[in-house]
Amino acid sequence: MDEKRGSGGSDIPGSSDGTEAGRSESLDARRKRLDAELSVRRKVEPEGGSNREASKGYALAVKLSSEFIAGVVVGVVLGYLFDRFLGTSPWGLIVFLLLGFCAGVLNVLRSTGAVALPNQASGNQAVTRREDDGK
Amino acid sequence: MANDPIHQFQISKLVPIEIGGLDLSFTNSSLFMVVTVAAAAGFLFLTTANRGLVPSRLQSISEMSYEFVASMLRDGAGSQGMRFFPMVFSLFMFVLVANLFGMFPYFFTVTSHLIVTFALAMLVIGTVVVYGFWKHGLHFLNLFVPSGVPGILMPLVVMIEVISFLSRPISLSVRLFANMLAGHITLKVFAGFVAALGSMGALGIGGAILPLVMVVALTGLEFLVAFLQAYVFAVLTCMYLNDALHPGH
Numbered sequence: 063m064d065e066k067r068g069s070g071g072s073d074i075p076g077s078s079d080g081t082e083a084g085r086s087e088s089l090d091a092r093r094k095r096l097d098a099e100l101s102v103r104r105k106v107e108p109e110g111g112s113n114r115e116a117s118k119g120y121a122l123a124v125k126l127s128s129e130f131i132a133g134v135v136v137g138v139v140l141g142y143l144f145d146r147f148l149g150t151s152p153w154g155l156i157v158f159l160l161l162g163f164c165a166g167v168l169n170v171l172r173s174t175g176a177v178a179l180p181n182q183a184s185g186n187q188a189v190t191r192r193e194d195d196g197k
Numbered sequence: 198m199a200n201d202p203i204h205q206f207q208i209s210k211l212v213p214i215e216i217g218g219l220d221l222s223f224t225n226s227s228l229f230m231v232v233t234v235a236a237a238a239g240f241l242f243l244t245t246a247n248r249g250l251v252p253s254r255l256q257s258i259s260e261m262s263y264e265f266v267a268s269m270l271r272d273g274a275g276s277q278g279m280r281f282f283p284m285v286f287s288l289f290m291f292v293l294v295a296n297l298f299g300m301f302p303y304f305f306t307v308t309s310h311l312i313v314t315f316a317l318a319m320l321v322i323g324t325v326v327v328y329g330f331w332k333h334g335l336h337f338l339n340l341f342v343p344s345g346v347p348g349i350l351m352p353l354v355v356m357i358e359v360i361s362f363l364s365r366p367i368s369l370s371v372r373l374f375a376n377m378l379a380g381h382i383t384l385k386v387f388a389g390f391v392a393a394l395g396s397m398g399a400l401g402i403g404g405a406i407l408p409l410v411m412v413v414a415l416t417g418l419e420f421l422v423a424f425l426q427a428y429v430f431a432v433l434t435c436m437y438l439n440d441a442l443h444p445g446h
Contacts, residue, residue, distance in 0.1 A: 121425060124375055132368035136360050158360075161353075165360035169368065172361075 129169035137162015202385035206309055206378070226313070229305045233298055237290040262290070266431060273435025277442050284324065285438070288317060289431040296377060296423035300416070308426075309377040314370035321434045322366040329441040340444040369433055376426050380419045387412045 141158025145151040171177040212223035244255040252260055266286045270278050292308060299306030307313055329337035341358040342351070390408035394401040 121376075121422070121429070124372055124379075125429075128368045128372040128375060129364075132364035132371060133360060135367060136364040140360065140363070161356050162360050162364075164357045165364060168357060168361050169364060 125173060126170050129173050130166040133164075133166025133169050134159070134162045137165060202382045202389065205381060205385060206306070208310075225305050226307055226310065229295070229298060229307050230313075233291060233295045233307060236298070237294040241290070262286075269428075269431060270435050270438075273432060274439040274442055278435065278438055281324070281438050284320075285431055285434050288321070288434060289427055292317070292373065292430050293424065293427035296427055297420075299377060299381065300419060300423060306377055306381055308373055309381055311370060311374045314374045315366065317373075317430075318366035318370040321369065321437060325437045325441040328438075329444060332441070333444055337441075337444045340440055365437060369430065373426050373430055376422055380415070380422050384412065384415050384419060387415060 137158045137160075138155065140162070141155035144154035144158060148154065168177065208224045208226055210222040210224055211228060214221045214223060240255075241259050244253075244259045248256055263286070266289050267279070267282060270282055270285050274281070295307040298304050299309065329340070341355050341362065343354060343358065346354050387408045391405045391412065394405035394408065397404075
């Protein structure tokens with residue numbers, strides 16, 4: 063109680079009518095400070111949010127492996143269909159498997175934020191680089 | 198059955214239906230999908246039926262889930278993305294409730310089957326492709342052409358980008374499916390250890406404490422995974438929708 067009154071008094075040096083005005087004044091000041099701090103937090107939070115789920119090792123492992131496997135599987139399926147319809151076996155499978163491997167690596171790098179997403183390649187490079195440093 | 202960790206994923210026909218040689222039976226999986234939709238829709242409907250300005254506890258859960266998905270979508274796809282809100286919200290609620298239902302003993306986990314999650318992922322990618330072409334026409338194909346690539350490498354890079362795009366529904370569905378499947382199998386295996394060790398006399402009961410502790414910890418982890426995977430699914434949906442709204446600049 064003493065401390066509160068003291069801080070209220072120090073906020074408004076000229077106030078003479080005691081605790082009531084001083085306390086409401088300090089409440090206002092405190093509310094403003096809280097608003098300012100919250101607005102700073104809110105600005106920071108969305109960027110941190112995407113990293114938080116990735117920090118779980120187990121989730122990260124499943125995420126990255128599924129990204130990579132998906133790339134290779136799609137490459138193989140495309141290559142197989144290519145060969146089947148054009149009769150170029152086994153060249154389609156070989157080429158598309160390698161391309162699928164590349165796509166898988168690209169997927170993994172993208173999901174870790176090491177490479178920019180296709181539609182923000184020019185604009186948001188700074189953001190992705192910062193995410194990369196955070197890891 | 199007690200020690201078979203895979204048995205919980207078995208599909209059984211409840212009402213056999215066959216139309217024109219197609220097996221359209223109503224299975225336990227279908228039953229739990231219906232229950233999931235009914236529970237999610239019923240909860241949202243009932244908690245917002247007589248809403249107040251000051252929300253009750255249950256009403257604030259509904260409002261929180263709305264706000265959560267809405268802010269996720271706004272961050273991921275911009276304010277234009279809000280036209281997809283009904284779809285993203287339904288997907289999120291369906292996956293979340295299905296995952297959480299899977300945590301009840303003797304319940305069937307709908308999302309532990311690849312075909313279910315793949316259908317959900319195809320719904321997302323189908324929406325992205327259809328909306329992208331409808332809105333931007335052939336300009337949508339710019340998505341596959343990154344800027345600043347030398348001309349010789351272009352065909353190669355475009356092929357890789359196309360494969361990378363096609364792999365999205367697969368990685369999206371495999372991730373959810375693998376998490377749920379692996380989690381439930383692990384849980385069952387450790388629970389099986391408890392039962393097997395417990396039947397081996399005094400020493401066995403002492404030894405059974407360790408897997409029992411593991412089962413308790415894993416159950417907590419599974420609840421986290423159930424929520425996290427629904428969240429990840431929704432976030433990625435937002436990201437892919439963003440591609441449909443703003444393909445390469």
